[in-house]
């Protein structure tokens with residue numbers, strides 16, 4: 368389909384998947400994009416872990432019990448789900464439908480396995496891989512975040528090495544350099560803008 372811009376209509380909204388290793392800065396970059404006023408609809412995913420101080424239910428995640436999450440799996444309420452470091456994470460179907468109906472670009476923030484699943488379900492989505500400038504920097508970031516033990520950090524770094532190899536499945540790579548969050552946010556915005564200007568834009572059907 369030709370770009371609706373050619374007929375004076377608004378561009379088709381995109382389904383954007385932002386992924387990358389744990390601790391690379393996905394949440395931080397998305398928060399910065401919100402602060403800078405970039406228009407997008409963030410898909411709030413469901414999570415079975417307890418809420419951390421400062422997190423808001425329905426904004427950062429839908430915090431649910433393990434029992435409720437397992438019910439969501441049984442009742443086919445999730446587009447995709449994964450056991451991520453011992454906690455369930457998943458995308459409620461109603462969230463995505465609501466987001467697609469909003470007319471804004473829809474952003475999904477998920478782990479690398481989840482991105483591979485979405486690639487099978489919606490190959491026309493836009494896949495952006497957020498990467499650290501090095502594994503040492505990733506270690507530093509996970510350490511500063513203080514939400515995991517030393518053992519858990521080492522486990523995440525081992526997984527991250529494999530996840531970096533999965534970058535080849537993505538359309539774009541953005542490096543989240545130390546103290547250069549605005550640059551990463553700006554690059555993601557630039558990618559989204561360029562994609563919306565394609566003569567033949569991506570069209571996702573879910």
Ligand SMILES: Nc1nc2c(ncn2[C@@H]2O[C@H](COP(=O)(O)OP(=O)(O)O)[C@@H](O)[C@H]2O)c(=O)[nH]1
Pocket residue numbers: 387388389390393412413416447448449451452456457458476477478479480481482514
């Ligand atoms: N597959 C999948 N991954 C998700 C979903 N929601 C969040 N994630 C990812 O799960 C990973 C969890 O890593 P962690 O650092 O523990 O995230 P946190 O729980 O947000 O602190 C992150 O990479 C998230 O992007 C989801 O619905 N599905």
Ligand SMILES: Nc1ncnc2c1ncn2[C@@H]1O[C@H](COP(=O)(O)OP(=O)(O)O)[C@@H](O)[C@H]1O
Pocket residue numbers: 387388389390391392393394395396508509511512543544545546547548
């Ligand atoms: N560009 C950056 N420079 C320095 N620290 C960063 C940067 N991006 C994120 N961080 C920090 O790294 C830690 C992990 O970021 P977070 O957004 O929680 O990662 P993710 O959502 O990918 O797991 C946080 O403490 C965050 O403040």
